[in-house]
Amino acid sequence: MKSHRFLLAVVLIALSTVAFAQSDAQKSFDKLKTLAGSWEGRVTTLPPQADIEGKLTQATLRVTSMGNAIMHEMTGAGRPDDPITMLYLDGDRLLLTHYCDAGNRPRMVGKMSPDGKTVEFDFLDVAGGTQYGHMDHAVFTAIDENHHTEDWTYMQPGDKPVHAHIDLQRTK
Numbered sequence: 001m002k003s004h005r006f007l008l009a010v011v012l013i014a015l016s017t018v019a020f021a022q023s024d025a026q027k028s029f030d031k032l033k034t035l036a037g038s039w040e041g042r043v044t045t046l047p048p049q050a051d052i053e054g055k056l057t058q059a060t061l062r063v064t065s066m067g068n069a070i071m072h073e074m075t076g077a078g079r080p081d082d083p084i085t086m087l088y089l090d091g092d093r094l095l096l097t098h099y100c101d102a103g104n105r106p107r108m109v110g111k112m113s114p115d116g117k118t119v120e121f122d123f124l125d126v127a128g129g130t131q132y133g134h135m136d137h138a139v140f141t142a143i144d145e146n147h148h149t150e151d152w153t154y155m156q157p158g159d160k161p162v163h164a165h166i167d168l169q170r171t172k
Contacts, residue, residue, distance in 0.1 A: 025094040028112040028119045032070055032087055032140060035061045035148055041168035043076070049162060052076060057166055059150065085138075096121045098135045104128030106135045117142050133157055146170040 022030070039059040043052050057076045064071050065088075072085040081101035087110070088095055094110035105128055108121035121138040137153035147169055154162045 023092050024112060025089055025092050025110070027116075028094045028110050029070075029087070029089055031112060031116065031142065032061075032119055033063050033067075034142065034145070035140065036063050036070070037061060038171045039148070039168035040171050041166045044165045044167075046163045046165075049164075052079070052164065055079075057168075058171075059166070059168055094119070094121075095124070096138060098138075100135055102130075102132040102134060104130060104132075104134050108135075108138060130155075131157065136161065 037060075039061070041057060041059075043055055043057050045053050055076050057074060060071075060073045062071045062073075063069075068088060070087040072087065073082065074085075075082050083101050084099045086097045086099075088097075096108040096110060098106050098108070100106065104126050106126040107124045109124050110119050110121045112119050118139060118141045123136045126134050133154055133156040135152060136155040137151075139149075139151040141149045141151075143149065147167075150166045150168065152164045152166075154164070156162060
């Protein structure tokens with residue numbers, strides 16, 4: 001009888017540990033929340049894009065909706081666009097929806113690297129037209145509390161990728 005009680009206790013502890021363990025998506029989302037704030041950095045592109053290469057870019061990340069979403073906003077010197085990206089949990093997935101100045105809304109699924117410093121988003125689908133191209137990939141890498149990088153890959157018409165790397169420093 002004692003062995004049954006012991007076994008039951010072990011099983012209950014194991015089940016409660018599983019029930020309270022954070023999913024990988026939740027861990028990734030929590031990591032991205034640490035980037036909340038205002039950031040500034042220069043863009044490098046490959047192949048080089050004259051209209052943004054070396055330009056100063058501002059990014060703002062804000063935790064919103066009572067902690068259920070992160071809003072990412074980016075502006076660049078001399079550019080009229082102001083793309084908004086929303087990051088959120090959908091069940092056991094971390095999703096990103098990018099409201100692009102190309103007039104579409106690509107969605108991507110995020111996954112954290114084994115070292116816990118990088119969250120990488122892979123293309124899932126897109127709503128809206130793609131005649132002007134669409135965002136295809138995004139990577140957020142936390143360096144320290146005041147420094148992170150963002151890598152964005154945009155697919156131009158004809159599936160020609162343009163990669164933008166932004167080395168960002170916290171401004172507040």
